[in-house]
Amino acid sequence: MPIRKVMKANEAAAWAAKLAKPKVIAAFPITPSTLVPEKISEFVADGELDAEFIKVESEHSAISACVGASAAGVRTFTATASQGLALMHEILFIAAGMRLPIVIAVGNRALSAPINIWNDWQDTISERDTGWLQFYAENNQEALDLILIAYKVAENEKVLLPAMVGFDAFILTHTVEPVEIPDQELVDEFLGEYEPKYAYLDPARPVTQGTLAFPAHYMEARYTVWEANENARKVIDEAFAEFEKKFGRKYQKIEEYRTDDAEIIFVTMGSLAGTVKEYVDHLREQGIKVGVAKMTVYRPFPIEEVRALAKKAKVLALLEKNVTFSVGGALFQDFSRALINESEKPKIVDFILGLGGRDVTFKDLDEALAIAQKALNGEAVDEVNWIGLRKEIL
Amino acid sequence: MAESPFKADIERVQKEYSEKMTPGAIAVIPGSSVINKTGSWRVFMPEFNRDKCVRCYLCYIYCPEPAIYLDEENYPVFDYDYCKGCGVCANECPTDAIIMVRETK
Numbered sequence: 001m002p003i004r005k006v007m008k009a010n011e012a013a014a015w016a017a018k019l020a021k022p023k024v025i026a027a028f029p030i031t032p033s034t035l036v037p038e039k040i041s042e043f044v045a046d047g048e049l050d051a052e053f054i055k056v057e058s059e060h061s062a063i064s065a066c067v068g069a070s071a072a073g074v075r076t077f078t079a080t081a082s083q084g085l086a087l088m089h090e091i092l093f094i095a096a097g098m099r100l101p102i103v104i105a106v107g108n109r110a111l112s113a114p115i116n117i118w119n120d121w122q123d124t125i126s127e128r129d130t131g132w133l134q135f136y137a138e139n140n141q142e143a144l145d146l147i148l149i150a151y152k153v154a155e156n157e158k159v160l161l162p163a164m165v166g167f168d169a170f171i172l173t174h175t176v177e178p179v180e181i182p183d184q185e186l187v188d189e190f191l192g193e194y195e196p197k198y199a200y201l202d203p204a205r206p207v208t209q210g211t212l213a214f215p216a217h218y219m220e221a222r223y224t225v226w227e228a229n230e231n232a233r234k235v236i237d238e239a240f241a242e243f244e245k246k247f248g249r250k251y252q253k254i255e256e257y258r259t260d261d262a263e264i265i266f267v268t269m270g271s272l273a274g275t276v277k278e279y280v281d282h283l284r285e286q287g288i289k290v291g292v293a294k295m296t297v298y299r300p301f302p303i304e305e306v307r308a309l310a311k312k313a314k315v316l317a318l319l320e321k322n323v324t325f326s327v328g329g330a331l332f333q334d335f336s337r338a339l340i341n342e343s344e345k346p347k348i349v350d351f352i353l354g355l356g357g358r359d360v361t362f363k364d365l366d367e368a369l370a371i372a373q374k375a376l377n378g379e380a381v382d383e384v385n386w387i388g389l390r391k392e393i394l
Numbered sequence: 395m396a397e398s399p400f401k402a403d404i405e406r407v408q409k410e411y412s413e414k415m416t417p418g419a420i421a422v423i424p425g426s427s428v429i430n431k432t433g434s435w436r437v438f439m440p441e442f443n444r445d446k447c448v449r450c451y452l453c454y455i456y457c458p459e460p461a462i463y464l465d466e467e468n469y470p471v472f473d474y475d476y477c478k479g480c481g482v483c484a485n486e487c488p489t490d491a492i493i494m495v496r497e498t499k
Contacts, residue, residue, distance in 0.1 A: 098418040099418035209420050224419075
């Protein structure tokens with residue numbers, strides 16, 4: 001029987017790692033994800049998890065150790081956030097290019113400067129071009145489930161890409177919620193043993209990994225990463241379906257809530273989706289036709305699902321906790337790319353809010369709604385709007 | 395120059411080396427270094443004077459590549475496909491049998 005425990009998302013991530021049975025975990029503690037390696041080191045010390053826990057001196061080393069272990073042919077895990085993920089940056093490309101199915105739990109946190117330990121998505125968003133798959137959790141249960149799903153997808157022969165699962169700093173990492181811990185046997189059935197097909201060390205089968213590629217081969221090697229990302233779309237759907245069958249919890253790349261007759265659809269990710277669902281319920285009581293779409297999968301970008309979503313709404317209001325300078329938010333860019341050649345498309349209005357842990361309140365969402373309603377009525381609005389900005393101190 | 399003792403290996407790898415891209419660009423057949431020559435960026439090359447050589451093998455031992463092997467009479471033979479012109483051999487040679495000269499075409 002699955003057990004229910006009250007825990008933080010950090011602990012949920014550690015539990016997910018325990019259930020997935022990685023052989024090597026290398027991690028460096030960083031706020032707000034420190035508890036993940038702490039909890040895992042407890043599991044290892046208590047003999048509950050048979051794995052090598054490598055204490056490293058930086059995140060760059062942590063991911064490097066994971067790359068080494070994964071290249072040797074075992075399942076690996078690490079956790080980080082913010083500057084830690086940024087310090088991993090160059091190795092993230094290597095992990096994806098070498099097609100190593102490493103999984104990282106990321107406590108989504110703002111990037112310096114100024115130093116800020118609270119939540120936004122700038123850390124993982126900044127790594128969107130590394131080739132890694134990206135999942136975003138709305139609550140602690142999703143943090144656990146998506147890590148298991150991430151392994152399932154990453155290790156698929158058609159994908160073989162590393163994956164990161166983001167959950168919001170403090171809003172989830174340090175907040176307790178009831179979480180269902182699935183049965184070990186079921187997880188074993190779901191994930192199976194990791195059997196590397198190409199990338200593993202065997203003296204009887206010497207190979208060279210992380211090779212040098214001259215201009216004659218580099219482009220093709222990069223294309224295979226592109227292709228793997230494309231393949232991941234289908235594999236993710238299959239993994240979601242199998243997860244639902246085994247564990248009873250349903251996931252979709254884009255989860256829609258009250259969108260069927262909505263004129264304005266808010267699009268968001270992570271824990272903010274929970275807030276916006278509440279907000280939408282509140283608006284529906286007043287007869288305002290709004291809905292929410294939650295991006296569970298951000299990379300590969302679910303282009304088809306976005307196009308289907310766009311057919312339902314007159315205005316897509318993107319609520320983003322990240323900035324792509326001079327453009328708006330990253331979602332704005334991606335949605336524009338997905339819809340630019342569509343003959344009929346909704347208006348896309350971008351909102352940047354909640355950076356660095358700023359609370360997103362109903363008042364802020366009212367502000368966004370007012371602008372979205374203007375756009376709905378055909379009035380001119382800015383494409384990018386900073387919500388809750390304290391103009392008086394600027 | 396004497397024929398490389400790795401000729402058979404080179405031919406085998408050239409024959410077997412797959413042109414297909416593997417996931418992660420893994421080189422699945424070992425020994426790709428025998429077809430990818432690494433001596434092309436040399437500026438100085440070792441020039442060998444057989445008359446001065448006392449067959450002490452220091453050059454053979456010190457060559458970091460190793461691009462020096464020994465012929466049947468135990469004289470050093472330089473493999474210019476892999477020699478990067480570092481000059482360690484010339485530096486170690488006690489009899490100045492090896493001197494570094496500028497590479498010319």
